[in-house]
Amino acid sequence: MPELPEVETIVRGLQAVLPGKRIMGVRLGITDFIEDPSALEEQLPGRRISSVRRYGKFLVFDLDSLSGDSRRLALLIHLGMTGQLLTCKPEAPIAAHTHAYFALDDGSEMRYRDIRRFGSIRILAEGAPSGVLSPLGPLGLDPLEATEEEFRAGINGRHARIKALLLDQRVLRGMGNIYTDESLWHAKIHPTRLGAKLSARELHGLYVAMRRVLSQAIRFRGSSISDYVDSKGTPGKFQQRHCVYGRKGKKCPRCAAMIRRETVAGRSSYFCPKCQRAPKKTRKARRKH
DNA sequence: CTTACGGCCTGGGTGC
DNA sequence: TGCACCCAGGCCGTAA
Numbered sequence: 001m002p003e004l005p006e007v008e009t010i011v012r013g014l015q016a017v018l019p020g021k022r023i024m025g026v027r028l029g030i031t032d033f034i035e036d037p038s039a040l041e042e043q044l045p046g047r048r049i050s051s052v053r054r055y056g057k058f059l060v061f062d063l064d065s066l067s068g069d070s071r072r073l074a075l076l077i078h079l080g081m082t083g084q085l086l087t088c089k090p091e092a093p094i095a096a097h098t099h100a101y102f103a104l105d106d107g108s109e110m111r112y113r114d115i116r117r118f119g120s121i122r123i124l125a126e127g128a129p130s131g132v133l134s135p136l137g138p139l140g141l142d143p144l145e146a147t148e149e150e151f152r153a154g155i156n157g158r159h160a161r162i163k164a165l166l167l168d169q170r171v172l173r174g175m176g177n178i179y180t181d182e183s184l185w186h187a188k189i190h191p192t193r194l195g196a197k198l199s200a201r202e203l204h205g206l207y208v209a210m211r212r213v214l215s216q217a218i219r220f221r222g223s224s225i226s227d228y229v230d231s232k233g234t235p236g237k238f239q240q241r242h243c244v245y246g247r248k249g250k251k252c253p254r255c256a257a258m259i260r261r262e263t264v265a266g267r268s269s270y271f272c273p274k275c276q277r278a279p280k281k282t283r284k285a286r287r288k289h
Numbered sequence: 290c291t292t293a294c295g296g297c298c299t300g301g302g303t304g305c
Numbered sequence: 306t307g308c309a310c311c312c313a314g315g316c317c318g319t320a321a
Binding site: 032033081082097115116117118158159160161164226265266 | 291292293294295298299300301
């Protein structure tokens with residue numbers, strides 16, 4: 001499940017090798033997850049990759065034109081749940097579920113592999129950085145770049161559950177299920193607490209916890225739960241440092257209580273029932289029972 | 290307007 | 306061996 005730290009790890013790996021290289025050709029397999037396959041085949045060859053960036057969970061490849069067409073383009077890739085981007089030699093064995101091949105002018109190749117095909121690949125015309133929109137609208141703050149004031153403003157006054165807010169890409173771009181649960185555990189906040197009901201102290205703790213968890217996950221090159229590998233095919237190591245995610249029934253590293261798993265905001269949520277106190281039930285919610 | 294929720298996409302893992 | 310079922314994340318339609 002590539003979230004911010006995994007995408008960042010891949011971006012750093014690609015940024016080290018791709019800039020300055022030219023895309024010579026594009027070959028596609030199954031294309032039902034690609035918005036406009038022929039646009040990739042027609043518009044990418046000949047372009048030079050000037051930089052590789054992360055925008056939320058998107059990878060952005062900025063492309064220069066070397067010929068008369070001076071229009072700047074960007075290639076936008078979202079890895080969905082099981083997407084992988086790998087660089088290799090063209091003669092390297094082809095793993096099952098590889099759906100896109102980008103031939104580069106140094107004789108190497110970048111491949112997109114995606115078992116579930118929940119990812120997406122598309123071309124973005126001009127004005128890439130701020131022009132990256134999710135289908136729902138503009139993306140929110142970068143969790144590592146946002147100031148504490150900006151973060152607080154994004155959560156304050158919202159009556160949704162904090163878990164839903166952290167996962168909402170229009171509030172914060174790049175958070176996913178793993179790092180949301182880990183951040184909430186570090187901040188000792190129950191996932192069903194309402195954003196509006198968090199104290200200033202709790203919001204401060206959450207901001208600090210989120211930044212710490214994300215930076216440490218990047219340092220450990222991401223979490224490999226199922227399919228995630230970096231651009232060289234190497235798994236991450238942060239899954240060994242998870243405190244709650246995927247640890248249902250195991251002991252909370254802080255208080256030894258048993259970690260629980262419940263669905264919150266439509267997602268599996270792992271938390272410690274002792275360290276992360278559930279909010280008091282409202283009169284309305286209690287009446288139902 | 291905001292929020293909650295169920296369904297959909299796909300295929301690997303599990304358990305019978 | 307086969308097969309039904311669950312689950313994952315993002316998005317979308319619908320309802321309150």
